[in-house]
Amino acid sequence: MTAIDMEARPPVGPTNFAAALRASVAAATDWLLARQKPDGHWVGRAESNACMEAQWRLCLWFLGLDDHPLCARLAQSLIDRQREDGAWEIYFGAPNGDINTTVEAYAALRCSGYAADHPALIKAQRWIESKGGLRNVRVFTRYWLALIGEWPWAKTPNLPPEVIWLPLWFPFNIYHFAQWARATLMPIAILSARRPSRPLPPQRRLDALFPDGREKFDYDLPEKKNAGGWDVFFRKADKVLHALQDFGHRFRLNLWRDAAVRHTLEWIIRHQDSDGGWGGIQPPWIYSLMALHVEGYPSDHPVMAKGLACLDDPGWRVDVGDATFIQATNSPVWDTILTLLAFDDSGAPGHDSEAVEKALDWVLKRQVLVPGDWSVKLPDVKPGGWAFEYANNSYPDVDDTAVALIALAPFRNAPKWRARGIEEAIARGVDWLVAMQSASGGWGAFDKDNTNQLLTKIPFCDFGEALDPPSVDVTAHVIEAFAKLGVSRDHPAMVRALRFIWEQQEPDGSWFGRWGVNYIYGIGAVLPALAAYGEDMSAPAVLRACDWLKSRQQDNGGWGESCASYMQAESAGRGNATASQTAWALMGLLAANRPQDREAIARGCQFLIERQSEGTWPEPEFTGTGFPGYGVGQTIKLNDPLLSERLRQGPELSRAFMLRYGLYSHYFPLMALARAAKAGRV
Known part of the structure; x- marks a missing residue:
């Protein structure tokens, strides 16, 4: 039984259903209003996995900050999150532990002085051995082991810093990598060139993970699946690069x-x-600090001091008892604009309320008006996007920009907001989105046409996604934004975007969700976008999507989908029922507006009403997606032969990076219930 089940209310009868629906909407609205920040925004915790804390503990060791107050607190967070089987997992309720996370957590605890015979470490050691040991860890974990003297740098993929000079037309130019990969690649290139390490003292080394001795250990990287001849080529190239470096x-x-x-x-x-970080995410932040340190930047240098001070920023740090968790990212813009959408659906508080005005003013001030990495390929395009985080001017993203425009749309004709430049902000956002459209007609998150498959073959790129290809969910949000802003469906960008959406539909009627788990998220994004543009919601393709949703509704009325659905076809649309995923399914069915879905919608609403607790919905499950887990650098569909081959080889969840956004289980259910009440479909 999940936390959400334990908080369940008694069933709601049909006679008081409408009143219960209104009460649930009101309670959810009040819950959000009580949590608005003084400057007008909202933000929830972005929870990920123990790699965050393990890597920061190892980083502090590498930087020589052994007495940093976070050291013990980070170690405690690792102890608190260890599974009974000795492993650490990459998302709540994962069927198995993760070899990379477990090895990094083990190393961090040894670094913190935990003895090799400590019960937690003995369990972890046995679990690691049962999974084939260190031989099976990813490239990034090997880098971390090299940084603490436990792995030879010569046996890690070589990333020459000279890539900074490669021209834009060259396949391996850094701007052909996804934003997150690019920002991480640059500091790792310095570390790879300098090969630094601060070895653990003898009494803290990881000897137990080398049961046959280090001299007999095979440090070579396992062959990369599905890489074909490119794997051989890049392995030979890597040896040449190491030889040249030596x-x-x-x-x-x-x-x-x-x-x-x-x-x-x-x-x-x-x-x-x-704010002191890099790229709005953990990897470039942590690797940049280490790269600067290696090049002689002391901890009190302004750049270093600012980066280290970020660890005390509540936008990144979460303290729970004696433990500290460092978030992989933060989501204030995303959370605030989605909260505004929920308020617009519920009708309360009103557009003229102080809470809404403060939030809208905060959002307008967050528009990025300076060039970023995207402008390398689009030098003549004016900036106008929004980023996900508090501070990330280099990387505004399409998804936040589209949803920000949806949030701004209801206010564009209000004199007070026109006087504050809302129309200019909208125009810049629209122009930026049009320029960012990829050749396929869809939109990626951070870059245009970021689809060079060759990059996924190099040894460095075994961590997850190296590319940022167009996705259905991001494209759907752009379509919905343009519809609400009155962009004609005959506009060339819209013609191509709608064609992309239809081409990406699965044969069973679902759509793949890149940035949320998974097919439920995809449908929940697409159907409202199609309805907003006046598409024929009685078309066979729409009916198949609705029927797919209904086929996945559970006996309790809710919907749920495991993160494993990215690698296991049988998990598509199946998993513990959650509030956020139930809301996505409901918004899809409500957009289709079919009479035959009335009962399914009512049952879904009842699921949410009965499980609401003190205004919100407890939800430990992870329903946000960083790296989906397929790890081949493209939007994978269930009927794709490449995915079929990977499924036969077994799931590769170690490639996945999943997230739990703390407010997903709040504003999405509020949207769904408010739309149901407004539509009168229950």
Whole structure:
């Protein structure tokens, strides 16, 4: 039984259903209003996995900050999250632990002084051995082990900093990588070039993970599945790069290397966010600090001090008892604009309320009006997007921009907001989105046409997604935004976008969800967008989508889908029923507005009403997606032969990076219930 079940209310009878629906909407609205920040925004916790805390503990060791007050608190967070079987998992309720997370957590605890015979470490060691040991860890975990002297740098993929000079037309130019990969690649290139390590003291080393001794251990990277001849090519190229690096170091031929490092350092420093982090996410932040440290930047240097101070920023740090958790990202813009959408659906508080006005003013001020990495390929396009986080001017994203425009749309004709420049903000946002459309007609999250499949074959890219291809859910949000802003369906961008949506539908009627779990999220994004544009909601393709949703509704009235659905076809649309996923399914059915769905909608609403507790919905499950887990750099469909091959080989959930956004289980249910009440479909 999940937390949401334990909080369940008694069943709601048909005679008081409408009143219960209104009461649930009102309670959810009040809950949100009570949690608005003084400056007008909302933000929930972005929960991920124990790699965050493990890596930060190892980073503090590497930086020589052994007495940092976070050291013990990070170790405690790892102890608190260990599974009974000794492993650490990558999302709540995962069927198995994760080898990479478990090895990194083990290393962090040893770094913190936990003895190898500590019960937690003995359990972890046995679990790691049962999964084949260190031989099966990913590239990033190998880098971390190299940084603490537990892995030879020569047996890690070489990332030469000279890539900073590759021209834009070259396949391996850094701007052909996804935003998250690019921002992480640059500092790792410095670490790879310098090969630094701060070895753990003898009494804390990871000897137990080398049961046959280090001299007998095979450090070579396992063959990369589905890479074909490219795997052989890149392995040979990697050996050549290592040999050249050794030759240059031996004969002091480092003139070009040092220049490349300096250029890369300049790039890193130029990309530091105003809050001290990098890229709005953990990996480039943590690797950039270590790269700067290796190049002689002391901890009190302004750039380093700002980055380290970010660890105390409540936008990143969450303290729970004696433990501290460092978030992988933060989501204030996303949470605020979706809350505004929920309020617009519920009709309360009104558009003129102080809460809404403060939030809208906060959102308008967050529009990014300076060029970012996206402008390298679009130098003549004016900026106008919104980012996900508090501070991330280099990487505004299409999804936040589209939803921000949906949130702004109801206010565009109000004199007070016109005087504050809302129409200009909307126009810039629309123009930016049109320019960011990919050739396929869809939109990726951060870049245009970020689809170079060759990049997914290199050894470095075994961590998850190296590319940012167009996705259905992001494209659907753009379509909905343009519909609400009155962009003609005959506009070339819309013609291509709608064609993309229909082409991406699965044969069974569902749509793949890239940034939310998974097919339920995809349908929940697409159907409201199609309805907003006046598409024929009685079309056979729409009916198939609705029938798919109804086929996945559970006996309790709710919907749920496991993160495993990204790698296991049988998990599509199946998993513990959650409030957020039930809301997505309801919004899809409500958009179709079919009489035959009335009962399913009523049951879904009742599920939400009965499980609401103190105004909100408890939900421990992860329903947000960072890296889906298929790890091949493209939007995978169930009928794709490449995915079929991967499914036969077994799930690769170690490639996945899943998220639990703390407010997903609140504003999405509020939207769904408010739309149901407004439509009178229950």
